[in-house]
Amino acid sequence: MAGRRTTGAPGVTRENLADAALRLLEREGPKGLSMRKVAAEVGVQAASLYWHVRNKEELLDLAADALWEGYAPLPEGRTVTAEAWRDCLAVASHRLRAHLLAHANAVRVLAGRFAPGPRSLGPMEEILALLRGVGFGPADTADAAYTLLTWVQGFVLHEAVPMSAAEEHGATPGEAAAEARERLAALPAERYPHLVELAGELSGPGMDSRFAFGLARLLDGLEALRAR
Amino acid sequence: MAGRRTTGAPGVTRENLADAALRLLEREGPKGLSMRKVAAEVGVQAASLYWHVRNKEELLDLAADALWEGYAPLPEGRTVTAEAWRDCLAVASHRLRAHLLAHANAVRVLAGRFAPGPRSLGPMEEILALLRGVGFGPADTADAAYTLLTWVQGFVLHEAVPMSAAEEHGATPGEAAAEARERLAALPAERYPHLVELAGELSGPGMDSRFAFGLARLLDGLEALRAR
DNA sequence: TCCGCTGTCTAACGTTGTTAGGGGAGAGGT
DNA sequence: ACCTCTCCCCTAACAACGTTAGACAGCGGA
Numbered sequence: 001m002a003g004r005r006t007t008g009a010p011g012v013t014r015e016n017l018a019d020a021a022l023r024l025l026e027r028e029g030p031k032g033l034s035m036r037k038v039a040a041e042v043g044v045q046a047a048s049l050y051w052h053v054r055n056k057e058e059l060l061d062l063a064a065d066a067l068w069e070g071y072a073p074l075p076e077g078r079t080v081t082a083e084a085w086r087d088c089l090a091v092a093s094h095r096l097r098a099h100l101l102a103h104a105n106a107v108r109v110l111a112g113r114f115a116p117g118p119r120s121l122g123p124m125e126e127i128l129a130l131l132r133g134v135g136f137g138p139a140d141t142a143d144a145a146y147t148l149l150t151w152v153q154g155f156v157l158h159e160a161v162p163m164s165a166a167e168e169h170g171a172t173p174g175e176a177a178a179e180a181r182e183r184l185a186a187l188p189a190e191r192y193p194h195l196v197e198l199a200g201e202l203s204g205p206g207m208d209s210r211f212a213f214g215l216a217r218l219l220d221g222l223e224a225l226r227a228r
Numbered sequence: 229m230a231g232r233r234t235t236g237a238p239g240v241t242r243e244n245l246a247d248a249a250l251r252l253l254e255r256e257g258p259k260g261l262s263m264r265k266v267a268a269e270v271g272v273q274a275a276s277l278y279w280h281v282r283n284k285e286e287l288l289d290l291a292a293d294a295l296w297e298g299y300a301p302l303p304e305g306r307t308v309t310a311e312a313w314r315d316c317l318a319v320a321s322h323r324l325r326a327h328l329l330a331h332a333n334a335v336r337v338l339a340g341r342f343a344p345g346p347r348s349l350g351p352m353e354e355i356l357a358l359l360r361g362v363g364f365g366p367a368d369t370a371d372a373a374y375t376l377l378t379w380v381q382g383f384v385l386h387e388a389v390p391m392s393a394a395e396e397h398g399a400t401p402g403e404a405a406a407e408a409r410e411r412l413a414a415l416p417a418e419r420y421p422h423l424v425e426l427a428g429e430l431s432g433p434g435m436d437s438r439f440a441f442g443l444a445r446l447l448d449g450l451e452a453l454r455a456r
Numbered sequence: 457t458c459c460g461c462t463g464t465c466t467a468a469c470g471t472t473g474t475t476a477g478g479g480g481a482g483a484g485g486t
Numbered sequence: 487a488c489c490t491c492t493c494c495c496c497t498a499a500c501a502a503c504g505t506t507a508g509a510c511a512g513c514g515g516a
Contacts, residue, residue, distance in 0.1 A: 048494070112339060125421075125423050151383075154383065158378050192349060194369075198356060217450055218375075275506080481493090
């Protein structure tokens with residue numbers, strides 16, 4: 001038969017459907033995700049999916065949760081010292097970004113869909129634990145974790161969408177960045193003086209350092225709060 | 229005839245198509261946006277759209293740009309004093325959030341699509357000007373503006389998606405928040421101890437104060453950088 | 457008058473999400 | 487042995503979608 005699953009437990013389960021959707025998303029891009037293709041991926045006809053899943057919306061929720069499969073919690077046991085909390089939060093943020101960036105196509109489709117499943121709450125729990133563990137109060141912990149997570153996701157969304165779009169168009173990241181820079185520099189300078197001036201700074205491929213900058217500012221802000 | 233445009237200059241232009249798409253998005257939600265309906269909204273058959281627009285993707289880019297029509301630049305003229313830059317950045321951020329939140333349905337569809345048009349760069353230019361005006365260097369300005377914008381968009385995305393989804397489902401924001409809290413509280417406490425403990429703090433409808441918190445931390449971080 | 461351009465139309469293509477209804481395989485009871 | 491029930495998949499079809507091809511009406515200029 002044509003399309004058969006390749007990994008994991010055999011049956012047609014909700015879990016396998018979510019995995020298949022994710023696999024398809026990553027392989028064929030956002031437009032390549034249809035019920036029929038997901039069905040084919042698990043070796044079944046499209047209508048059969050509706051036995052396991054209410055509709056496509058629910059499948060996407062499942063996929064959004066399955067995205068976090070294998071997102072390991074921080075190296076267990078070692079409690080976070082009061083001095084090292086900054087570094088711990090930093091590596092947690094970097095891991096978060098890396099994980100999302102590794103599924104750029106999925107991020108593009110599933111953005112804003114994180115919450116329905118328990119697995120997608122893993123990162124939140126991890127960060128909450130970190131903050132509470134070093135003395136932040138309940139309210140501050142909740143707000144700080146929320147700030148950090150929304151920022152990382154907003155950042156990665158901006159990073160992943162052009163990446164995934166460029167790939168779909170058959171361009172390298174470097175080309176895409178260069179084109180973005182040119183578009184900025186070509187703007188009317190009297191209306192957008194600073195954008196034109198900073199075109200080079202804004203559209204470089206140096207996303208790593210940009211992420212580090214934002215993270216440092218955010219952690220500085222949290223440190224100031226903690227110092228009170 | 230059935231559907232006719234109601235405002236603006238008469239012809240079928242790219243601009244009017246973008247407006248119609250935006251209007252439709254807000255009125256009927258994300259699934260209500262089809263080429264046929266946009267065409268009907270401007271009083272024309274679907275195929276005619278392709279004279280003005282390459283495809284739906286391009287229409288959405290246009291709409292993402294048109295979202296920023298009427299986003300007035302800050303009260304002109306008055307230069308920002310070195311003491312007031314914090315407040316200025318804060319009101320700029322609040323205006324940004326309010327503007328996005330006023331088009332929650334559109335945000336849900338157009339997320340990550342901000343960049344193609346010049347109008348959507350207005351907020352960026354505004355913030356760049358502010359930062360440069362108070363002494364930040366070129367690189368810091370670019371990174372800081374990027375951080376701020378990505379955070380606001382990530383925040384609003386998380387805020388707008390459940391809002392728009394709940395409305396589609398016919399629920400009030402309060403009900404949606406209560407349901408979210410219950411879902412968090414019902415999680416396995418041994419796997420997600422902090423999420424369960426902080427369910428109340430995390431899922432309250434107090435989005436305004438949560439936004440203010442994140443903004444304050446970010447501005448604190450920027451202030452620390454500037455003080456060096 | 458004829459030409460070419462602009463902007464719309466009708467008709468159709470293939471694909472999508474989704475529903476209705478049928479059927480077979482296996483378990484369990486009698 | 488038979489019946490029945492539940493589970494799971496099937497085929498067939500629907501309306502709606504994005505998109506293309508090609509024809510036609512109105513227009514300005516040669």
